[in-house]
Amino acid sequence: MAGGVKARRLRGLWTMVLAAAGIVLLFLGAHWIRVAELPKQEIVLTAGGCNTPVTILQPPADVQPVGSAILIHGLSANRRLMMYLAEDFAGHGFQSYAMDLPGHGDSEDRFSFARAEGCATAAVEALTQAHAIDPKTTILVGHSMGGTIAIRMADRDPVAATIAISPGPTVAPKRMPTNLLVFSASADLKILKEAAKGLSDLAGGTRTAPDDFAQRRAFELQLLPHSTHTSLLSDRRVAHNSEQWAMRTLFPDISAETIALNLDLATYETFGSGRRRLAGGALGFIGILLIFPLAVSILAKIGGPTSPEVPGLTPRVPLLLIEVAIGAMIGVLLLLVGVPLRFLHLFTGAYLVSLLTVVGLLLLILNFGFALEYASLRPTRLIGAVILGFATFLALGGWLNWQLTDAWLNAPRWMRFAGILPFLWLYFFAEEVVLGPVRSRGARAKRFGVFLLLRLEIFLACTLGYYALASGQVLLVILFVYLAIFSILQRLASDALRARTGAATATALFGAILGAWFIASLFPLT
Numbered sequence: 001m002a003g004g005v006k007a008r009r010l011r012g013l014w015t016m017v018l019a020a021a022g023i024v025l026l027f028l029g030a031h032w033i034r035v036a037e038l039p040k041q042e043i044v045l046t047a048g049g050c051n052t053p054v055t056i057l058q059p060p061a062d063v064q065p066v067g068s069a070i071l072i073h074g075l076s077a078n079r080r081l082m083m084y085l086a087e088d089f090a091g092h093g094f095q096s097y098a099m100d101l102p103g104h105g106d107s108e109d110r111f112s113f114a115r116a117e118g119c120a121t122a123a124v125e126a127l128t129q130a131h132a133i134d135p136k137t138t139i140l141v142g143h144s145m146g147g148t149i150a151i152r153m154a155d156r157d158p159v160a161a162t163i164a165i166s167p168g169p170t171v172a173p174k175r176m177p178t179n180l181l182v183f184s185a186s187a188d189l190k191i192l193k194e195a196a197k198g199l200s201d202l203a204g205g206t207r208t209a210p211d212d213f214a215q216r217r218a219f220e221l222q223l224l225p226h227s228t229h230t231s232l233l234s235d236r237r238v239a240h241n242s243e244q245w246a247m248r249t250l251f252p253d254i255s256a257e258t259i260a261l262n263l264d265l266a267t268y269e270t271f272g273s274g275r276r277r278l279a280g281g282a283l284g285f286i287g288i289l290l291i292f293p294l295a296v297s298i299l300a301k302i303g304g305p306t307s308p309e310v311p312g313l314t315p316r317v318p319l320l321l322i323e324v325a326i327g328a329m330i331g332v333l334l335l336l337v338g339v340p341l342r343f344l345h346l347f348t349g350a351y352l353v354s355l356l357t358v359v360g361l362l363l364l365i366l367n368f369g370f371a372l373e374y375a376s377l378r379p380t381r382l383i384g385a386v387i388l389g390f391a392t393f394l395a396l397g398g399w400l401n402w403q404l405t406d407a408w409l410n411a412p413r414w415m416r417f418a419g420i421l422p423f424l425w426l427y428f429f430a431e432e433v434v435l436g437p438v439r440s441r442g443a444r445a446k447r448f449g450v451f452l453l454l455r456l457e458i459f460l461a462c463t464l465g466y467y468a469l470a471s472g473q474v475l476l477v478i479l480f481v482y483l484a485i486f487s488i489l490q491r492l493a494s495d496a497l498r499a500r501t502g503a504a505t506a507t508a509l510f511g512a513i514l515g516a517w518f519i520a521s522l523f524p525l526t
Contacts (some may be wrong), residue, residue, distance in 0.1 A: 015293045022290030025283045032280030033402070038090050045099070048122025048443075050115075053106040055079055055098045057090035065139030067160070067250055069094040070127075074144025075168075076348070076475055078105030078406035081233055081349035084278060085141060088239040092263060094139065094246070099123055101146070103347065104523035105406040111347055111524040117149045124157050135159045135504060139246045140177075142166055143233060144478075151177055151199070160216075161249040163242050165232050169195045176203055178216035181245045183238055185227040189477065192229065196221055213252035220245075229478060234278060265499055281404045285308070288395050289489070293496055295391065299384040301501035314436035315367055318449055323366055323434075324359060324454045328461035336469060343420050348475040349523030352462075353423050358429030363434055371433045374504035381506035388497065389513030397517065407520065413520045413522055420516040428494075428515065429508035438499040448491065455487045475523075490514050 041056040059065050067090040071082040079086075079098035086096040103111025109119065124140075127133045132342030138159040147167030152160060154177035162177035166185055169192075171385050180203065184196035203219040212218040224237055230521075232238050240263065247259045315323070335354055344350040364371050400407035409417055431454070435447055459480065465471035475482070490511055498507040 005079055012297070015297055018290045018416060019294040021309040023342060025287030025290065029280040029282070029284030029287060031107055032276045032283070035276065037277070038087055045123050045126055045461050047126035048118060050109055050119035050122055051103060051107065052102075052109075052119055052123045053079065053100040054123070054161045055083075055086070056088050057096040057098070059090050059093050059095065063091070063093045065095055066093040067095075067139065067246070068127075068133040069096045069139045069141055069246070070124060070133070070159075071096065071098040072140070072142040072146030073098075073101065073104065074142075074146050075145075076104070079141070079400070080105065080405050082143065082506055084234045085239055087243070087277070089139075089141075090244060091244070092243050092247075094243075095133075096128065097133070099404070103526060106408075106410060108410055108412050108525070110345075111526050113145070115151060116145065120146075120149050121153055121156060124153065124159075125168075128157070137250060139242075139249070140165065141165070141242060144229065147182075151180070151440075154178070155318035161218075161246055163245060163370060164196075164199070165238060166192050166229050167195055167199070168192065169198075169498045172198075172202055176217075176219070179213055179218040179245070179249045180221075181242065182221045183232055183241075184223050185229050185232055186223065186225045189229065189474070191474075197365070204489055208248075208256075210248075210252050210255075213248050216249075218245075218249070228481070230481065278404075281399075281402075284399050285396070285404070288399060292392065292493060295388060296500055298494075299388050300497075302384060303379070314370060315434055320450065321453060321457065322435050323363060324457045325461070326445060327359040327362035328458045329464075330362065331355040332461050332465040332469065332471065334358060336465075336471060340420075341423065344416055345526045346416055346420075346519065347524040347526050348473055349416070349420075349519045351471075351473055352476065352523075353519060355458065355462070356427040357423045360430040363430035365435055366428070367430075371430070374433050378503060378505060378506070379491075381503040383508060384501070385497065385503070385510040386513065389510045392493065393517040394513055397521065409517065412525050417516045417520040417523070420519055421512055424507055424515045424519075425512035430509040431497070432504040432508045433509075438495050444495070446497070451491050452488075455484075459483065476490070479522070486515075486518050490518075 038060065039058040043054050043056065045052045045054050069086070071079070071086050073079055073082050079100045082098045086098045090096040099120065100107040101111070102109035109115070130133055135158065139161045140159050141163045142148070142154065143165040145168050145217055147164030148170045149165060150162050151164055152170060152173055155174045161179035162183070163181045164186055165183045167182065180199070180467040182196050184193055200221040206221070207217060207219050208213050223243060224232065224235065243263055244256065244260055248256060251259065295377040320380065332355065335351060339351050339354050341350045341354045341357070344353065367423055397407040397409070435451055438444055438447065462473060462476045466473050466477055493514070494507050494511045497510055498504065501507070
């Protein structure tokens with residue numbers, strides 16, 4: 001008895017220490033971000049029937065502007081993910097424009113590939129007509145789908161240079177973009193590596209002599225080791241080499257060595273500031289996570305005494321792995337016929353929610369007896385889970401939205417959130433049922449390992465569906481890292497709640513709220 005009281009006190013003290021450390025990291029992160037910020041302006045550019053949110057970054061007051069950089073993000077991304085590159089360009093004298101394509105970020109327009117290209121083109125033309133940019137000194141920078149769009153824009157709106165970061169496959173343009181630089185990641189998808197190689201073959205290989213830049217026919221394909229499709233956006237090599245390429249385009253008579261030296265000696269320490277801003281964003285995010293255990297403990301006490309869960313009421317692990325594997329493959333095969341939740345109007349998001357629903361239903365059917373044991377509709381626990389879920393995603397979403405990525409829900413995304421929530425609750429409840437109670441450390445670690453295997457099986461089914469069954473859901477493969485990080489954090493948070501409350505139903509509701517927020521904020525609106 002005394003030992004249990006002592007353990008609870010130590011756990012409470014440790015929770016308070018973590019929360020205090022979280023608050024310190026939160027304030028430190030905010031300070032680092034503020035110190036590194038550049039002057040910026042937020043506008044909505046209306047052109048071509050599109051309402052395009054744009055962030056404009058100005059060079060520091062003591063830096064003479066040399067041109068403009070227009071940054072176009074990739075599929076399921078947003079303009080905030082391009083901020084590292086945008087700030088680096090702005091710090092070296094380029095007025096930077098980062099835009100949200102339709103269905104992405106703050107844009108409420110519906111997404112399609114054709115509409116994304118049309119809106120990006122209309123935005124560039126509108127900026128040109130307003131004399132905000134001069135095509136002769138403008139650099140287009142695109143990542144993934146944005147890189148493809150930037151390359152295709154050469155047929156209609158040629159600019160001084162184009163930089164395509166891991167561009168997607170595309171029909172060869174009628175004319176090659178002037179002074180084209182292409183980056184390819186060492187750990188990228190094969191189809192994207194082939195797209196980059198195809199551009200190199202089309203251009204006839206590397207051309208980087210001063211005359212090539214002067215005649216607007218320079219080309220280079222840079223293969224970056226130790227990089228992934230998404231890591232390129234915050235890769236110092238990409239930022240530095242892109243700016244050097246842009247400067248060589250604008251000043252072809254100056255040697256590459258001199259330009260590189262001038263970039264390294266720039267009075268505005270862009271790399272240091274950009275790195276500090278990214279570090280500040282990460283510190284604040286970690287700070288919020290450290291505060292979370294205290295919030296869970298407070299809500300658990302408000303909800304009343306914990307009802308101990310009966311241990312052992314779970315299916316055997318080998319059988320469970322077989323059930324999920326079969327459920328995931330059945331789901332992938334069924335979704336080849338049609339996506340039942342397509343009314344959610346989320347590109348790939350509707351597919352993912354549909355697949356999880358199929359898996360969840362099968363698990364509940366096969367484990368109906370276990371599900372009855374864990375089903376509980378205790379109002380105080382459910383209300384606490386709702387409060388904690390909304391508080392968590394609003395805090396994380398608000399912080400991420402400030403600096404790192406767009407994680408805030410606009411009106412159309414709130415509607416998707418409401419539509420996703422009940423289907424995800426079904427899956428997350430099934431997951432809580434088959435994983436069983438949170439117990440001692442050893443059993444808890446084993447339980448977490450089983451969870452990782454279950455999620456991995458679902459991901460592998462999606463991968464098999466794309467490569468072997470031509471499901472077309474490549475976005476799930478590209479977003480694997482994001483999906484994995486969210487899955488781990490969501491499970492850790494859910495386990496913390498369930499360990500303190502013993503409420504599987506409420507924990508599933510909490511997890512569904514986080515999952516609905518993540519999917520509604522991540523996938524493009526259609």
